[in-house]
Structure formats: C-alpha cells, structure tokens
C-alpha cells in the first residue's frame with residue numbers, strides 16, 4: 001500500500017530528525033500538556049504497532065509524533081498516547097487519515 005510506505009517514510013524521517021537533533025521531541029503533549037506517562041491502560045489500538053496498547057507501555061513516557069500530512073514528514077504534532085488515540089478516533093472516519 002502506497003500510504004503504508006508513505007507512513008513508514010514519514011516516521012523514519014521523524015526518527016532521523018530527532019536523532020540528529022533537527023527536531024526536538026517535547027516531553028509534554030501539545031494538547032493536554034501531559035508528560036507522556038500514561039498511568040492506565042488505554043483501550044485503543046497503538047497506532048505505531050497496530051496492537052492494543054499493552055500495560056507495559058504505561059511505564060514508558062512517550063510523546064508520539066502525529067502527522068497531519070505525510071507529505072510534510074517533519075510537520076508533526078506531539079501528542080501523548082491518550083490524545084493520539086483520541087485524535088485517531090476523531091479522524092477514523094476520514095479516508096485521508098495519516099499517522
């Protein structure tokens with residue numbers, strides 16, 4: 001699937017940019033200001049892996065890069081898992097949704 005390839009490309013661009021210091025991954029969520037520590041299991045699918053977010057992730061402070069446009073791989077929103085899941089719930093119906 002072309003969009004899958006685009007998604008992977010955009011994700012790797014972000015990882016590369018973060019690793020090289022071009023992009024700074026903030027420690028807090030842009031929406032709720034949470035620091036990315038998720039105290040409880042979420043009921044949504046982890047968009048990174050496509051698997052249900054397991055408990056083990058709850059100890060993993062993690063802010064996710066959410067792309068609104070894969071063609072702008074470095075134009076991302078930094079969201080905690082909770083807000084990212086919410087975002088994807090909102091966008092689920094949209095055919096154009098990206099990661």
Ligand SMILES: [Zn+2]
Nearest residue numbers: 029032080083
């Ligand atoms: Zn959040």
Ligand SMILES: [Zn+2]
Nearest residue numbers: 066067098099
């Ligand atoms: Zn996303």
